[in-house]
Amino acid sequence: MTKPTPPDPRRTLTLRDVSEASGVSEMTVSRVLRNRGDVSETTRERVLQAARRLGYVPNKIAGALASQRVNLVGVIIPSMSNMVFPEVMMGISETLEDTGLQPVVGITNYLPEREESVLYEMLSWRPSGVIIAGLEHTEAARAMLETAGIPIVEIMDIDGDPVDSAVGISHRRAGLQMAEAIIAAGYRRIGFLGTKMPDDHRARKRLEGFREGLGRAGITLADEEYYAGGSALQKGREMTEAILTRTPDLDFLYYSNDMIGAGGLLWCLAQGIDVPGRLGLAGFNGVELLDGLPRRLATMDACRREIGIHAAEIIAGKRPSGVIGGERIELFPTLQPGDTIRKA
Amino acid sequence: MTKPTPPDPRRTLTLRDVSEASGVSEMTVSRVLRNRGDVSETTRERVLQAARRLGYVPNKIAGALASQRVNLVGVIIPSMSNMVFPEVMMGISETLEDTGLQPVVGITNYLPEREESVLYEMLSWRPSGVIIAGLEHTEAARAMLETAGIPIVEIMDIDGDPVDSAVGISHRRAGLQMAEAIIAAGYRRIGFLGTKMPDDHRARKRLEGFREGLGRAGITLADEEYYAGGSALQKGREMTEAILTRTPDLDFLYYSNDMIGAGGLLWCLAQGIDVPGRLGLAGFNGVELLDGLPRRLATMDACRREIGIHAAEIIAGKRPSGVIGGERIELFPTLQPGDTIRKA
DNA sequence: GACAATCCTGATAGCGCTAACATTAGCAGG
DNA sequence: CCTGCTAATGTTAGCGCTATCAGGATTGTC
Structure with missing residues (x-):
């Protein structure tokens, strides 16, 4: 006759181990560890102590399967x-x-x-x-x-x-509102800068709403510029330079996010462009991250x-x-x- | 005699449902869905079709419990x-x-x-x-x-x-190296700006290494400034202003991360401070996010x-x-x- | 003292799946 | 037509837990 269970220290512990160590049934151990059902203070303490001593970590996989929760x-x-x-x-x-x-x-x-x-x-x-x-x-x-x-x-x-x-x-309305605000401020030659992301539906809807807002005032986007990948701040600079080089008479730039907007803002400031007099800027999101910029970018927070x-x-x-x-x-x-x- | 199993459409599907729908055993279905073991092309196809038609999603909880994987x-x-x-x-x-x-x-x-x-x-x-x-x-x-x-x-x-x-x-070595570089560049009155985080052990070790590096050149930190919470960029501005007001003769600021460093950099530029001539700056991390800043902050990437x-x-x-x-x-x-x- | 109520604990039967082995079908070779 | 194989499928027995119900103590009530 051999030993029934050679105690393998490498095997991971189960309820049974705690149950044996504390001299109560598995069920009682389970109850203690989940704080469910009545268990006397004495056994509760005994079980918790055994569990702690052994370093028992319950198996939620088994628990979830059994409880369907x-x-x-x-x-x-x-x-x-x-x-x-x-x-x-x-x-x-x-x-x-x-x-x-x-x-x-x-x-x-x-x-x-x-x-x-x-x-x-x-x-x-x-x-x-x-x-x-x-x-x-x-x-x-x-x-x-x-x-x-x-x-x-x-x-x-x-x-x-x-x-x-x-x-x-x-997001449609967000774009639309921004368009209205821009027009109300007197800007007319408006450019859009965004991401090449066919599956970013929210950015798409904002642009749609924005276009509609402009349309109501009889305006269409004067130019557009898109990017993919890379450091957004850096891309913002590059795109801003590109779009203003191509269409110098733009008086407003709407960015699809604050990060490229911030890049654009930094570039404009470095160029000595009069913001917001000669050129207005706006982004989207209200990222707190950027609160320390020399000037606060117009934006719209998304209630994240x-x-x-x-x-x-x-x-x-x-x-x-x-x-x-x-x-x-x-x-x-x-x-x-x-x-x-x-x-x- | 009643129907054996009233097909409840609300119950979530199990292997058994797929097995019944495709006329093979649960085991075979399991094999097909996991691509394990030999299954004939015909049954494989039949099973997959049934699974797709029913919209079966396997239960990994049960799978994990059974396979211990x-x-x-x-x-x-x-x-x-x-x-x-x-x-x-x-x-x-x-x-x-x-x-x-x-x-x-x-x-x-x-x-x-x-x-x-x-x-x-x-x-x-x-x-x-x-x-x-x-x-x-x-x-x-x-x-x-x-x-x-x-x-x-x-x-x-x-x-x-x-x-x-x-x-x-x-991180000790990272701090030490930065100290050496700063000293080699001729800076002597050095301030440190960091976070109030007793449990950020890596920041702590960097500072320790930094101190040691300074110490080897017989220098000690001239001033320190700490923050907690808030927009890091913004805090960087504020802390920089604070430390320079308190200790105006500092000629270098070592920031515990790039974000506050960037805030400090923007503030210095806005103040017209000669960077790096009059005042040197360095951060830690090499965050790509900041690539678009007007000037690149000295940093050390952490190989993230x-x-x-x-x-x-x-x-x-x-x-x-x-x-x-x-x-x-x-x-x-x-x-x-x-x-x-x-x-x- | 019988009975119910309350408290605590244990036995049993799965949860939905897969490992391991058992079985069957299909086919080549003698 | 049987043996001996391989390929394909099925059967059985859990995995480690919890829901559920069934007790055994203990207490209170009349």
Whole structure:
């Protein structure tokens, strides 16, 4: 007869180990570790001590399978590199903090197929909810979202038709409002500088709205310039130089984000261009990062943190409304005129 | 007699559903979906079609439990807001891409207890490996890392004693080198500007190394200034003004990161201070974000992307060395003198 | 003292999948 | 037509936990 269980120190611990070490059933250990059900103070203490001594770390995989409950929330965003999504994340984390839910992030790089595969991967872990940027998805992705049977919140944008809930701003309106403000300030020869990103639908909608705003005043864009990749600040300089060289009589430049706008602003200041007198500038996003620039760029904040907060509230089921799903929350960005638009 | 299984459309699908829909056993379906084992082309096609038609998404929780294999790699970092960790993440993602492994990020905000709980949470999902920033952890965290039985890579820093593998630079040496360069350029009255962060051990080590470098030349720091929170660019301006007001004869400012350094640089330029003649400046990190500034700040890049790449290679077991664990990879940052240090 | 109520603990049966082995089909060679 | 193989598929037994229900103590009530 051999020893029944040669105690292998390398094997990872299970409930059984803690149960044996503390002389109670696995079930009781489980109860103690999850603070569920009544357990006497004595056994609770004994179990906790054993668990600590052994260095037991519960296996959530097994737990999730058995309980059909997963404390994870999938968050799918296009990028992490431009401060806008990190801020959304902060709103989400902060709100989820006291709910026991934990965000898990996936990055798509603005690629629809990548979004689809990231979503598939996430859903295969059966999260309690999904927060996903944008309203445009592949057909398959949309189908997955619809049949997942969990709360879905599409964020950032509300110009479209959400699968379930949506929290965001109208980028069309944001563009339109900016156009109105620019025209009201008396600018007429207007250029646009943006990214080459067919799948950045929000940037596209802002430009559409912007064009419409100009159109209402009988104006069309005088010139456009696009970039891809590289340091945004640097690109902003280069593009600004390029567009002003090509079309010197421009009196306003609308940038699709604050970072290239800041690059443009620095370039203009270095050239001694009179901003906002001779040339006005505006960006989009209101990134705090840039607060220390010599002059404040006109911009429009995208309510990033609030979006994160509301989205997380919906997932966590702590909306005041008590509504269960299909919410649609529109936030309204405010124009921050800064120092780069003439006072009307 | 009633229908055996009233087909509930709301229930989430399992292998059994696909198996019934395609007329083969669950095992065969499993094999098809994982591309494992021999399956005839005909059944493979039939199964895939059924899975697609039903919109089946496998349950990785069950899969992981059964196979004792999880394709997740935990990545624990202090912050996402200052571009340094996003770049590390890119290196990691890129390297993990073709390995089937998937990074899952946890943020600690430089709080040791938070690091401990994030680690505990992560380990409870039994990842295939953990990449964690820094060499300093709570006692409990270190114990968990040691007994987890998976590859651990501590990144960013190598001035210390790793649990398993480590990839990083010597921040002590980085600070020391910068001190040497500054002294060689003839600066003597040197100020330091940094963050109030007792748990940012890397910043601390840089400062220690910097002090030592100065000390070797018989110099001590002439003044110091610290901040917490807020827009780094903005804080850089404010702190620079403050320190120069207090100690006007400083001829060099060493910033603990590029962002506050950039703020300082912009402020100095606006004040018309002769940089680098009258006053030299240097930061740390080499953030590409700032490439478009009017003048390039002297800095030292921290090899962020490379660190991510190497760490991921270790986890994925694709190091050329073939070594299995306990690797120690030191990278060497290069000084980028930029335009804010006098040529010696 | 019988009975119910309350508290605490344990036994049992899965959760949805995969490892490992068992079985069957298909086919070449004698 | 049987043996001996390989290729394709199926069967069985868990993975480590938790939901659920079933007790055994202990207490209180009439």
